Amino acid sequence: MIFEKFEPFQITCKNDSDKTFIWCPIRNKWLVFTPEEWVRQQWIQYFLSLNYPKGWIISEYSLNYQNKKNIRLDLALLTKKQDILLLAEFKKMNYKIGIQDLEQVIRYASYLNPEYILVSNYQKSYVWNQQSKEWILI
Secondary structure: OEEEOOOOOOOOEEEEOOEEEEEEOOOOEEEEOOHHHHHHHHHHHHHHHOOOOHHHEEEEEEEEEOOOEEEEEEEEEEOOOOOEEEEEEEOOOOOOOOHHHHHHHHHHHHHHOOOEEEEEOOOEEEEEEEEOOEEEEO
């Protein structure tokens, strides 16, 4: 599935000294504003607008990958049983999403086994579903 961009949500930001910060309602803290963080916060607001429970959204979560290195997940949506429903990778707007981005999220997905993966730069968003151990663009 290829989503065209949705209307942007109002995101809370503030300036402090020479930096701009963006509020993350999932982590309950101010984060340094980056173009990628803006995209992540848009998706968080989108999922919250669908009444997805805050406690089932994980943002910027680090974990040990195959006991070798730590990986950072941009966003994961959990199920009621706390399994990973969707694993997302976000890029800044105007970034041309390529095969390397899909390969990155598939590496993580092979370890975490989500039902869906999402790669988005806000302007274009791609969703794949795992079927018979293959990722199918839906």
